[in-house]
Amino acid sequence: MRRGIFLIAVMPLIVALLAMPVVQATAVSKVEASGESSSYRNVNLTWELASPAEDGDGFHIMFSESSFSHTGNATIHSTVFTASTDGMVQPAVGEWYDDCQSSSGDDDWAMVFRSENGSAVVPPGTVAIRCDLTGMPVGAEVFLAILPFDSHWISGELSEVVGATSTAVDELPPSADTRPVWFAIGSIALSLVVLLAVLGWKERSAQGRSAMLYVAPALMALALLTFYPVGYGIVLSFTDANQSALGEQSFNGLDNYVEVFTSAGFLRVLGFTLLWTVVNVFAHVGIGLALAMALQGRVKGKVAYRTILLLPWAIPSYITVLIWRGIFQYDGLFNGLLGTQIDILGLPVPAAAAVIVVNIWLGFPFMMMTISGALQTLPGDIYEAAEVDGVSPISQFRHLTLPMLKPAIVPVALLGFIWTFNMFNVIYLMTDGGPNLWFGEPGSTDILITYVYDVAFRRGMYGLAAAWSVVIFLILLWFSATYMKKTNATEAVV
Amino acid sequence: MSDLAIRWFAPLELRILSGMSFLSCALLSVVLLFDYFRGDYDSMSIHGVGLMALTVMILTAIDFTEEGRTRRRDMGLMASGITLGCGVIGLAIRGAEYLLVDLWAGLVLLIPGLSGLYLLSTPLVSRWVGSTIERVEAEDGLVRNRLLLPKWQAALKHVVLLHVVAVVMIPVLWIIDVAISPGDALQGGAMFSSPTGEHFSNILGGDNFWVWARNSVIVSIGTTLLGLCLAIPAGYAFSRYRFKGRGAMMFTFLLVQMFPGIIILVPYFMVMKSLGLLNTAIGLILAYSVTALPLCVWMLKGFFDTVPKELEEAALLDGCSQFGVFYRIILPLSLPAVAVTGLFSFLVAWNEFLLALTFNTSDDMFTLPVGLASYISATDSAWGDFAAMSLLVAIPVVLLFIVFQKFLIEGLTAGSVKG
Numbered sequence: 001m002r003r004g005i006f007l008i009a010v011m012p013l014i015v016a017l018l019a020m021p022v023v024q025a026t027a028v029s030k031v032e033a034s035g036e037s038s039s040y041r042n043v044n045l046t047w048e049l050a051s052p053a054e055d056g057d058g059f060h061i062m063f064s065e066s067s068f069s070h071t072g073n074a075t076i077h078s079t080v081f082t083a084s085t086d087g088m089v090q091p092a093v094g095e096w097y098d099d100c101q102s103s104s105g106d107d108d109w110a111m112v113f114r115s116e117n118g119s120a121v122v123p124p125g126t127v128a129i130r131c132d133l134t135g136m137p138v139g140a141e142v143f144l145a146i147l148p149f150d151s152h153w154i155s156g157e158l159s160e161v162v163g164a165t166s167t168a169v170d171e172l173p174p175s176a177d178t179r180p181v182w183f184a185i186g187s188i189a190l191s192l193v194v195l196l197a198v199l200g201w202k203e204r205s206a207q208g209r210s211a212m213l214y215v216a217p218a219l220m221a222l223a224l225l226t227f228y229p230v231g232y233g234i235v236l237s238f239t240d241a242n243q244s245a246l247g248e249q250s251f252n253g254l255d256n257y258v259e260v261f262t263s264a265g266f267l268r269v270l271g272f273t274l275l276w277t278v279v280n281v282f283a284h285v286g287i288g289l290a291l292a293m294a295l296q297g298r299v300k301g302k303v304a305y306r307t308i309l310l311l312p313w314a315i316p317s318y319i320t321v322l323i324w325r326g327i328f329q330y331d332g333l334f335n336g337l338l339g340t341q342i343d344i345l346g347l348p349v350p351a352a353a354a355v356i357v358v359n360i361w362l363g364f365p366f367m368m369m370t371i372s373g374a375l376q377t378l379p380g381d382i383y384e385a386a387e388v389d390g391v392s393p394i395s396q397f398r399h400l401t402l403p404m405l406k407p408a409i410v411p412v413a414l415l416g417f418i419w420t421f422n423m424f425n426v427i428y429l430m431t432d433g434g435p436n437l438w439f440g441e442p443g444s445t446d447i448l449i450t451y452v453y454d455v456a457f458r459r460g461m462y463g464l465a466a467a468w469s470v471v472i473f474l475i476l477l478w479f480s481a482t483y484m485k486k487t488n489a490t491e492a493v494v
Numbered sequence: 495m496s497d498l499a500i501r502w503f504a505p506l507e508l509r510i511l512s513g514m515s516f517l518s519c520a521l522l523s524v525v526l527l528f529d530y531f532r533g534d535y536d537s538m539s540i541h542g543v544g545l546m547a548l549t550v551m552i553l554t555a556i557d558f559t560e561e562g563r564t565r566r567r568d569m570g571l572m573a574s575g576i577t578l579g580c581g582v583i584g585l586a587i588r589g590a591e592y593l594l595v596d597l598w599a600g601l602v603l604l605i606p607g608l609s610g611l612y613l614l615s616t617p618l619v620s621r622w623v624g625s626t627i628e629r630v631e632a633e634d635g636l637v638r639n640r641l642l643l644p645k646w647q648a649a650l651k652h653v654v655l656l657h658v659v660a661v662v663m664i665p666v667l668w669i670i671d672v673a674i675s676p677g678d679a680l681q682g683g684a685m686f687s688s689p690t691g692e693h694f695s696n697i698l699g700g701d702n703f704w705v706w707a708r709n710s711v712i713v714s715i716g717t718t719l720l721g722l723c724l725a726i727p728a729g730y731a732f733s734r735y736r737f738k739g740r741g742a743m744m745f746t747f748l749l750v751q752m753f754p755g756i757i758i759l760v761p762y763f764m765v766m767k768s769l770g771l772l773n774t775a776i777g778l779i780l781a782y783s784v785t786a787l788p789l790c791v792w793m794l795k796g797f798f799d800t801v802p803k804e805l806e807e808a809a810l811l812d813g814c815s816q817f818g819v820f821y822r823i824i825l826p827l828s829l830p831a832v833a834v835t836g837l838f839s840f841l842v843a844w845n846e847f848l849l850a851l852t853f854n855t856s857d858d859m860f861t862l863p864v865g866l867a868s869y870i871s872a873t874d875s876a877w878g879d880f881a882a883m884s885l886l887v888a889i890p891v892v893l894l895f896i897v898f899q900k901f902l903i904e905g906l907t908a909g910s911v912k913g
């Protein structure tokens with residue numbers, strides 16, 4: 001009896017559960033791909049939906065270089081989500097590496113929206129989507145298909161697999177006019193020869209004249225390959241030179257500088273660069289000093305220690321940086337040794353800490369060796385006198401060693417500052433400025449120099465990059481001058 | 495208590511204990527950081543208690559005043575006990591799955607804990623604490639302190655140095671491990687079990703390595719030769735002659751060394767592009783020889799300064815020409831120095847990455863650094879092949895560096911300290 005009541009009570013619930021519509025991924029009705037009409041290394045892909053897309057639906061674009069029948073043999077090229085697009089930006093054509101457009105019927109194509117983390121989003125009700133996919137091999141057929149999924153990330157049925165061949169060939173721009181460069185080089189060389197000739201002619205002794213001859217080649221190389229490019233760079237920073245219009249740049253006044261100082265990432269990159277530099281230089285000098293002191297005097301195994309501690313300097317830095325990148329991978333040694341599961345290079349703060357740790361590791365031997373060289377020149381009798389007077393080791397270090405080391409440390413620290421400020425390899429090879437690396441903006445671990453590299457060689461904006469370079473140079477110049485004045489290092493340097 | 499020896503004497507054991515605890519405190523901070531990474535808050539609180547106990551140990555061990563010695567000794571003993579307990583509990587918490595780092599963290603606590611218990615209960619310390627120490631004993635103790643303290647300090651120093659050595663060596667050992675492990679496993683682990691040479695035969699059997707090595711050799715030797723041709727005469731002139739503009743020119747060479755590479759990079763690229771020197775060896779040779787030039791000039795000037803001037807004067811008197819003096823006397827005498835400077839510019843060219851990456855973008859013109867980096871990309875990384883290749887590239891460079899370290903460092907630091 002009681003069981004019957006229970007069944008009656010539960011029955012509507014079961015019926016309701018059974019009657020509830022199962023959420024299903026929107027099916028794809030038609031897929032078309034074409035490589036003929038698109039641009040270099042691009043393939044166009046258009047797909048239509050069996051029913052208008054609902055909130056939460058998504059589409060993976062699967063891609064492979066050979067035909068495939070299930071998703072395991074293909075990789076995801078891009079993903080498009082369906083969601084409410086309120087408050088999202090709608091970038092123009094060409095701002096993103098994969099341009100997509102969506103249509104809600106009647107061929108009214110509109111650009112997709114981009115969420116904060118850069119995902120492509122189309123509004124609900126979309127019936128067709130077309131994408132311009134980059135990075136395809138030229139002249140070889142690639143295979144594409146759409147894998148729809150629903151709001152629970154459950155995949156629907158893989159669409160028909162279509163093939164396309166990208167045929168567009170990149171047209172090289174006509175080679176730029178090289179005459180101005182040759183003209184500049186020639187005139188610089190000529191004026192240097194004239195200058196040296198005048199100096200040599202004014203020189204009375206034969207010695208002086210031959211000295212001019214000896215110095216001339218080095219000076220010439222320096223003028224042509226250092227000063228000329230620097231001057232050219234400064235000129236470039238006032239022009240709109242870019243990748244597609246090389247040699248046809250025109251002056252645009254201070255536009256580049258205005259863009260540098262008003263760009264969204266300027267303060268953030270500058271801030272991280274300063275943090276990066278200051279932490280590194282302090283750690284280098286501190287660790288170097290501590291190790292130099294520890295290896296001072298008679299220590300068992302000194303040669304072995306010194307040789308091992310030199311390794312970070314001796315091994316080429318691009319190799320060690322890549323090794324560290326391997327150690328900090330998700331399945332790498334760091335997580336293995338600690339038994340943790342941290343995606344170090346994928347999170348902003350851990351990534352920043354990791355690049356700083358690696359650079360500290362790389363840089364301390366240089367400081368150790370220079371400081372240890374300077375320690376050997378300190379007079380020993382002062383310490384004997386201090387010992388007799390009962391000065392404690394800590395006071396000896398503070399009041400004798402540090403002041404006497406200062407003339408050696410001050411210029412080396414400045415050099416370390418400039419080197420660290422411009423340390424390209426570590427950031428570029430470890431994180432490439434990422435994570436959070438969106439087009440046109442600095443990533444979480446970008447420092448000024450890696451960002452300039454991006455501006456120049458990823459975005460191809462040479463004029464803007466030159467302006468950034470000049471700003472960096474001025475910052476360094478200002479810092480060096482202030483530092484020298486504050487520490488009175490000028491006598492030590494010159 | 496009027497005796498000076500008794501007043502001055504403090505047992506060696508206390509000094510050892512405070513030094514040891516201080517070191518343990520420093521290491522324990524790293525342990526706490528690791529606990530935080532692991533999200534292991536139980537261990538973290540245990541280690542935190544250990545850190546506090548160690549602090550108490552330091553505070554009791556560095557205070558030698560006569561009043562309250564007994565109280566401090568007792569507190570020190572208690573703190574040692576707590577430290578020891580924390581070490582044991584910390585190990586127990588991790589259960590059966592010990593990692594190397596757990597054992598290390600345990601030792602960081604167990605060693606000072608056990609030493610504290612032992613050192614604070616030795617007869618000498620007990621008598622010192624009870625102020626019943628004899629004069630003779632105190633005098634002996636002072637001698638003992640003087641003899642043994644440096645040894646203990648050296649031992650602690652070695653512990654610190656060994657930790658630094660471990661941090662330096664871990665990446666090196668890891669890359670060797672990955673190079674001889676099969677597949678692209680990032681954990682390696684086959685160093686002793688099943689070493690394989692597959693990655694080395696991949697690299698040596700493929701074309702890439704030899705093409706890139708050839709490019710690197712051409713660029714580096716070209717840089718060395720061109721750099722020396724430019725730097726030797728200039729260094730000689732700066733060392734021997736006094737002429738108008740000498741100071742200004744030398745300062746220019748210093749200044750260039752301070753130039754950040756980035757300001758040159760973009761215009762360099764544009765000039766090289768205009769001249770059609772991208773993807774050639776000549777473009778890189780030109781750029782590198784100027785990069786290393788200022789330092790080479792300064793290094794060589796320093797070496798030439800050490801060649802006695804009398805030799806030249808004698809040769810001049812004997813009818814040798816100016817150039818003859820330079821060519822026949824100076825150059826042979828300073829050949830070792832020239833060789834070291836050459837090695838320096840060779841290494842600069844061999845290790846340079848940024849310009850090579852920017853100028854030579856087609857993969858048959860890569861130099862070794864750029865080629866090596868191309869093995870590791872965001873999507874697909876051949877770690878095993880990369881490891882084997884980096885060993886092949888790094889070992890000669892490291893050997894050269896270590897053999898010539900004295901000269902290289904002297905030259906480098908002289909250049910950098912002066913500029």
